[in-house]
Amino acid sequence: MRSLQSARMRTADVARQAGCSVQQVRNLERDGVLPPVARTGTGYRIYDETHLRSVLAYRALAEGAGPVEAKRIMRAAHAYPASDLLALLDAAHARLDAERRELALAREAAATISGESIGDVRPSDVMSVSELAAALGVRPSTLRHWDAEGLVVPRRATPGGPRRYFPDDVRDARIVHQLRMAGHRVAPLRSLMPQLRRARRWDEVTTALAARDASVAARSRALLDGAAALGAVLPPPGASRPV
DSSP states (O other), rough: OOOOOOBBOHHHHHHHHHTOHHHHHHHOOOOOOOOOEEEOOOOOOOOOOOOOHHHHHHHHHHHHOOHHHHHHHHHHHHTTSSHHHHHHHHHHHHHHHHHHHHHHHHHHHHTTTTTOSSSSSGGGGGOHHHHHHHHHTTHHHHHHHHOOOOSSSSSSTTSSEEEBOOHHHHHHHHHHHHHHHHTTTTHHHHHHHHHHHHHHHHHHHHHHHHHHHHHHHHHHHHHHHHHHHHHHOOOOOOOOOOO
């Protein structure tokens, strides 16, 4: 990593060392990501090492938690300890942890239904509520519950006609039935089913889960890096902010 200068810096100096544009630095100053910036008698901005470190911390946090949350964290950092900074960081880590747990459930679900065909459905597979319920061995009320929860929503062949489960709906119902039999709760399935609907082959499901896993890992590392950079912005324990 490039060494950080303690001397006074211009906007262009901060932008160059942080790897962003001059306008981005000014935008971050405007949004409170940077601490207050002094100016010369002629109005030029005077930055120092704390401003540069703030930009670096923000960029890492933005990759890990998103730009909106990263700005909240940085504004809280400049008001620390009279702020909810630590709670914001804990919440960012908790969201990633929840996503990891959802991903683990998705992997388990994929393993559970790997024997189900997610393609090559037959046009003749259109069924009524009672027909599909009988085929799956569930009550019609179960299908209506899945409909209300947005898991498997039947359609109408004609406006005002009876609801029918088309081939893709039948496939979804088979998958949901398998997952429910395996003990998966309704709430996690709401986020999982759209991913399975987009896939037409199991290698697509596997690829999507691997990409999501890589994304979570990258954001976790970025959040770790951002927290480390943030430590250089905060005052030492027991120290007070300069007025």
